[in-house]
Amino acid sequence: RKEVEQDPGPFNVPEGATVAFNCTYSNSASQSFFWYRQDCRKEPKLLMSVYSSGNEDGRFTAQLNRASQYISLLIRDSKLSDSATYLCVVPRNNNDMRFGAGTRLTVKP
């Protein structure tokens, strides 16, 4: 099993749709998790942190399921500007940050 695994997609959804991505991880000792967003030919930027059961920020909700060792990212009311690659990060320890391969999302008019 890969250390951090994501469905690469692509996910193609219409504007206004709700879409969810999962990220599974193998290190049961991981305590904190992150979702990053990467636009085409740009550097990744932090979208959300997930420290306990979950986190919500506007249209974005991140949830953690420790028993099944996955985190999810839910995007409601998708906008064209949400089109990007979403990267899951699972630290091995506080500083050793490992990225998933990313899930590509395209929101279409």
Place this chain on the structure above:
Amino acid sequence: GAGVSQSPSNKVTEKGKDVELRCDPISGHTALYWYRQSLGQGLEFLIYFQGNSAPDKSGLPSDRFSAERTGGSVSTLTIQRTQQEDSAVYLCASSWDGELFFGEGSRLTVL
């Protein structure tokens, strides 16, 4: 500047040449990371520094790759005897309170 700075932004080199990539992290950030990203692929972890020491070098693809960090600040990633498969974007990030701040990357093309 306030962000992570990487140089060069673009480097084209011939197979067999050595290249050196530089990363200047955000002042005060103790952790520094190097990742490699090939076109359409995810981020491949190379190495990270806590201060000047690198606890885990296992991500470096081969012994042609080395990295150092001095003074808890600037880091250099050196690739010796470059090969075509080394072509990628090399991303550096520094960290504060768990959040990674990335530079814009150094795009390396090996002909």
